[in-house]
Amino acid sequence: MKLSRGEEVWLIASFGMILIFMFITGYQTFALGMGPPSHQETIDPQQVDETAPFDNPGVKKIADNEYEVVMTLQLFNFTPAEIEVPAGSTVHFILTSKDVTHGFQVADTNINAMVMPGYIQKITQTFDEPGNYLVLCNEYCGAGHQAMSTTIKVTE
């Protein structure tokens, strides 16, 4: 087996590209805290309504320009359905499912997380631009899946 010069260059470049991808991904994940939503707390999926903090879902202001949203996902809606925050707010979402696997996605942002029964998922986003953001379930969850949506109002 002998590699041609061209092939050597190609393979070294290929391997280099993979390393560059790994470096950037690792740097963003561990140094900049941009890792994917990976919260590891568990919950009894049949006792969500009785378990804190999901016994009291809603929007809570925790600091200047900082909000916490405790949210449950269930067939085929989100609780709370009404979310309103001023522009520039950082919002921490704490999510779980009361039944099947759902997805939590907010169009025009990078919010995208799986929300599974038995697990508490967390994701944070700063909303800089005012607008009416579309929140939708992006994991097939049943006959009403296409209707499972709400909005987040970000006011001026």
Place this chain on the structure above:
Amino acid sequence: MELVKKIEMNVKKNVSLGVSPQDAKLSKTYLLVSFIALLLGGVLGLLQGLNRAGLLQLPPWLNYYQVLTAHGVLLVLVLTAFFTIGYFYAALSHTLGGLLPKVRKMAWIGFFMKTAGLVMAVVPILKNDASVLYTFYPPMAASPLFYIGLVFIVLGVWMCAFGSFLSVAHWRKQHKGEHIPILAFFATGVFVLLFFGSIPVAVEVFIIIPWAFGWIDTINVMLSRTLFWAFGHTLVNIWYLTAVSAWYVTVPKIIGGKRFSDTLTRVVIILLVIMNIPGGFHHQIVDPGISEEIKYMHVFMSLAISFPSLMTAYAMFAVFERTGREKGGRGLFGWLKKLPWGDVRFLAPMIAMIAFIIGGAGGIAQTTNQLNQVVHNTMWVVGHFHITVGTSVILTFFGISYWLVPLVSKRTLTQNMNRLGIIQTIIWTVGMIFMAISMHWIGLLGSPRRTSYTTYGDHATALSWDPYLFLIAIGGTLLFIGVLLQVYIVLNLMFWAPKGETEFPIADSDPKDGKTPYWTEKWGRWIVIMLLLVAMGYVIPIVDFIMNAPPGSPPFRTW
């Protein structure tokens, strides 16, 4: 006299080296089922494309997700599995000198098990008792019959895998110290992956069945999901490896060239086999319950698979350039003109390879943590697998069918069918360009996958997707025409084309490449390394899912 007899025997043996009539019948049956699945899956695909664009309301007795479940099962499971087995069994028969009678019997038993399993799985889908999509994530629970059907499909695939191992083992015993023929080497890689890759889903289904019957109350949702993806992504890579076998072995022959280095070809196969199974984890990058460190390791395990594919990209274009230049092509790109663009057996797999450049690049992008979060579960992913499985794999399978179907039917490819095939390839390509580009783009805009037509209460963002959904419907319509043409061509080549002999195109290796080292043949070693990598990828998360499991979930029927 003795000598004459001996020569006659040899001639006879050489003839039987072609696919024997009984082996031909086996492959032909597999291919027939695969193209029937293409037809049915194509009809369902058209319905979906039109519904998703808001152009077609499905009748009340037909649910979008039911259609989607059947589309997925038929195209990504049945079409592909039956084609792969039909193709590789023809290759085993051809290159190993006919199938052993017991192997042929195993392949038939496998055929009937898969068909029976398929019927069991499709009946509940038709009755709307299994609208759980082909990923069937618990705690959505389908009718138990659906899962029992899946068990039979897996067992049928295993029969065929064991049959292939027996064939190769038998051949090796009689050819000590020789390398197994390259297509048999590919077949071994594919069946090793099919066997080991489907173990996780078999375990998953065995956990689900008693739960679906109600004998146990709850199920571990994360464990099921992880076991599914250990299988799910391996599966699509198996279809890809099957397509790759044609790129390395049959396409060079069709263009009148030699194979790329035999050693490197075998190394690519070995790498794709040992690194494949842990790659499935990148489907879970935005899942809860898995630490960022584990996810980071899996980014590497996924990206690593791109390395053998990049080797393949080089190899293929090297073969094209060398062959084009030998035929007198000059200048930087003159060799391109010397390639047989008018031969559909070349054109279809060539476009498939070009599509893989795009599909592979998209795959590398979406397998990394942050980029995955942008596109996870959006239409981008649907665009991705329509360009990888739907174009790279399927156009290669179509390209194979133009010689394999006449070969096993003792017929020939006519000029007319070749021309129709070229038209088919162009329609498929244009349809996929419409469909895949729109899907990728609309995914970036946030449109979710696996969702019937919706405007989310006339939300402006959702309404802005509509023009792209219309383009997807145009693509889907073109693809449906492509499906009809392809099924017609295959039926023609199988039953009506003029009788004759068709060659099994296997290119010779280049004598300049030297001898392939024998360590490539040590399959036992490769399997051990593969299992070590699987353990590296999966032991920690799976132990974690079991030891730190939340209370389980009861079954839900949500459709």
